[in-house]
Amino acid sequence: MHQRSSANDLVLGVDIGGTKTELALVGGSGSVVARERLSTEPRRGAERVVAELADAARRLVSDDAGRIGAVGVSVAGQVQPDGVVVGAPNLGWSGVPLGAMVADALGAPSTIVNDVRAATWAEWRHGAGRGFSDLVVLYLGTGVGGGIVSSGRMLHGAHGTAGELGHTTLVAGGRRCHCRNHGCLEAYVSGWAIAERACEAGLGAPRAVTAEDVAALRQAGDARAIALVQQTGELLGEALVGFINGLGPKRVIIGGGVIEGFPELVAIARDVALARALPAALVDVTIVPALLVNDAPVLGAVELARDTFLER
Amino acid sequence: MHQRSSANDLVLGVDIGGTKTELALVGGSGSVVARERLSTEPRRGAERVVAELADAARRLVSDDAGRIGAVGVSVAGQVQPDGVVVGAPNLGWSGVPLGAMVADALGAPSTIVNDVRAATWAEWRHGAGRGFSDLVVLYLGTGVGGGIVSSGRMLHGAHGTAGELGHTTLVAGGRRCHCRNHGCLEAYVSGWAIAERACEAGLGAPRAVTAEDVAALRQAGDARAIALVQQTGELLGEALVGFINGLGPKRVIIGGGVIEGFPELVAIARDVALARALPAALVDVTIVPALLVNDAPVLGAVELARDTFLER
Numbered sequence: 001m002h003q004r005s006s007a008n009d010l011v012l013g014v015d016i017g018g019t020k021t022e023l024a025l026v027g028g029s030g031s032v033v034a035r036e037r038l039s040t041e042p043r044r045g046a047e048r049v050v051a052e053l054a055d056a057a058r059r060l061v062s063d064d065a066g067r068i069g070a071v072g073v074s075v076a077g078q079v080q081p082d083g084v085v086v087g088a089p090n091l092g093w094s095g096v097p098l099g100a101m102v103a104d105a106l107g108a109p110s111t112i113v114n115d116v117r118a119a120t121w122a123e124w125r126h127g128a129g130r131g132f133s134d135l136v137v138l139y140l141g142t143g144v145g146g147g148i149v150s151s152g153r154m155l156h157g158a159h160g161t162a163g164e165l166g167h168t169t170l171v172a173g174g175r176r177c178h179c180r181n182h183g184c185l186e187a188y189v190s191g192w193a194i195a196e197r198a199c200e201a202g203l204g205a206p207r208a209v210t211a212e213d214v215a216a217l218r219q220a221g222d223a224r225a226i227a228l229v230q231q232t233g234e235l236l237g238e239a240l241v242g243f244i245n246g247l248g249p250k251r252v253i254i255g256g257g258v259i260e261g262f263p264e265l266v267a268i269a270r271d272v273a274l275a276r277a278l279p280a281a282l283v284d285v286t287i288v289p290a291l292l293v294n295d296a297p298v299l300g301a302v303e304l305a306r307d308t309f310l311e312r
Numbered sequence: 313m314h315q316r317s318s319a320n321d322l323v324l325g326v327d328i329g330g331t332k333t334e335l336a337l338v339g340g341s342g343s344v345v346a347r348e349r350l351s352t353e354p355r356r357g358a359e360r361v362v363a364e365l366a367d368a369a370r371r372l373v374s375d376d377a378g379r380i381g382a383v384g385v386s387v388a389g390q391v392q393p394d395g396v397v398v399g400a401p402n403l404g405w406s407g408v409p410l411g412a413m414v415a416d417a418l419g420a421p422s423t424i425v426n427d428v429r430a431a432t433w434a435e436w437r438h439g440a441g442r443g444f445s446d447l448v449v450l451y452l453g454t455g456v457g458g459g460i461v462s463s464g465r466m467l468h469g470a471h472g473t474a475g476e477l478g479h480t481t482l483v484a485g486g487r488r489c490h491c492r493n494h495g496c497l498e499a500y501v502s503g504w505a506i507a508e509r510a511c512e513a514g515l516g517a518p519r520a521v522t523a524e525d526v527a528a529l530r531q532a533g534d535a536r537a538i539a540l541v542q543q544t545g546e547l548l549g550e551a552l553v554g555f556i557n558g559l560g561p562k563r564v565i566i567g568g569g570v571i572e573g574f575p576e577l578v579a580i581a582r583d584v585a586l587a588r589a590l591p592a593a594l595v596d597v598t599i600v601p602a603l604l605v606n607d608a609p610v611l612g613a614v615e616l617a618r619d620t621f622l623e624r
Binding site (some may be wrong): 078080086087133134146148150151153155156157158159160161162163164165167168169170171172173174179180181182183184235238239241242243245246247248249250275276277278280281283284285 | 390392398399445446458460462463465467468469470471472473474475476477479480481482483484485486491492493494495496547550551553554555557558559560561562587588589590592593595596597
């Protein structure tokens with residue numbers, strides 16, 4: 001076992017992506033003392049990525065003079081509570097014991113987290129969720145993921161998957177999802193789903209039209225694109241009704257690349273949710289865009305590690 | 313303020329219904345030492361109900377010799393965290409400060425809880441959820457409600473409404489619900505929804521056909537009734553997919569009058585959920601009927617009061 005970490009130790013946050021790995025070293029006060037971005041190729045093996053990030057971490061620490069007391073690592077994939085990455089298609093990894101590998105390489109306890117849940121931690125501690133105890137956070141990107149904070153605690157569920165709100169059935173018997181369900185929220189409002197629906201609406205050729213094309217067409221006043229965006233926002237709002245009723249958040253945060261491309265989705269969804277959710281569940285509820293953009297996962301990985309390992 | 317309760321104190325559980333009030337007095341070991349059922353008429357005012365239940369409680373305690381250290385009260389309605397019953401249509405109550413009234417009448421701290429959430433507590437501590445830390449519980453009755461336990465804690469949400477899973481959008485743009493949303497789970501699988509859908513399927517006259525009629529017709533081999541029940545179970549299963557993916561329970565418990573009338577719904581829903589939820593979220597997940605029937609709310613109110621006020 002590792003020695004007990006103290007509140008004065010440095011905490012390392014890492015976000016492993018398909019082409020780059022971000023590192024952030026945070027001091028006892030919670031402020032970032034050093035950062036680095038590495039070009040990495042996860043498809044060449046997790047051993048190599050871990051060795052490269054450990055080398056970089058040692059460089060960062062020797063510059064700062066201190067001791068890494070805990071490590072948090074964010075990956076785009078499904079992670080078990082024991083730190084095993086069950087599946088991470090974008091990295092080409094499955095069954096990788098990343099938690100143990102990182103802990104061994106750095107001599108510090110590690111915790112591994114899905115990148116969307118990591119971003120939720122960052123948004124909670126540093127972004128639009130700061131000061132709230134009950135949050136629902138949704139990220140609309142290539143896929144749709146999220147995170148749930150309830151009475152000041154992030155939900156993990158029995159298998160570390162809690163927060164996978166993109167795979168909530170929104171249209172029973174509806175569109176096929178990339179998971180094996182039909183009618184998931186993701187099958188309507190994700191980047192891939194918007195592109196598919198745009199193709200069906202006659203806005204472009206299969207596998208050629210993108211969500212960006214839809215945004216440009218909408219900007220140019222194309223009625224089909226305007227209708228598609230409106231419908232997407234309304235569907236998102238209908239999903240929010242269920243999340244607000246079932247989970248009781250005080251704030252709902254919506255972020256991700258799709259929202260950056262279609263920021264109006266937040267207002268459309270908000271109108272539907274405020275008109276349709278149970279009044280008792282809606283008292284003082286606010287629905288807002290995410291504040292953090294690129295570095296949310298790496299900062300969130302730090303927060304999770306601090307919360308997991310450091311004495312407060 | 314009330315004096316601090318100790319683990320040796322008696323705990324009183326109360327379930328206030330439309331025509332009767334159930335009381336259960338539980339000792340330090342957790343076992344029921346006395347019970348009583350009162351005929352009550354909540355529509356004649358909350359003051360009267362509270363006075364009657366306080367009289368009954370004093371009788372129960374004088375028989376037992378002890379001190380009531382905490383009170384838990386279950387009501388069929390929406391309850392704020394401060395113990396105010398915002399709305400309880402079946403009791404004719406709105407804006408009733410029940411928590412303060414009960415505490416004053418009995419000289420002990422009180423906590424008020426929605427009856428379905430109370431039943432979830434009972435099912436967790438004494439029923440099909442015993443020993444589990446991550447549960448989703450759904451009750452299909454006249455309406456549909458539920459409760460969520462995550463990492464050993466019952467979720468309340470910011471307004472005490474968490475667990476209102478019946479008002480999750482399952483069919484966007486679908487059937488009108490008794491709340492102001494469309495397409496809620498409740499609008500398909502509750503007692504009233506099954507009756508409405510049965511009428512539309514030609515199984516009886518509007519406002520005359522009941523879920524019981526559907527059960528009888530199904531028993532008699534009516535093809536329309538068989539199809540209706542099958543479809544109801546499949547819709548329930550599609551909702552479970554979202555709850556399993558988003559919340560990560562290890563066990564899902566389904567109870568309520570509709571399940572007592574159509575026990576086969578559990579197996580139909582289970583088949584859909586196990587085939588459609590994310591494999592990572594399904595590891596060792598079991599989907600089972602509720603074990604407790606009539607006295608779940610009163611026993612759950614006891615458990616909530618013990619958890620809230622007693623030192624363990």
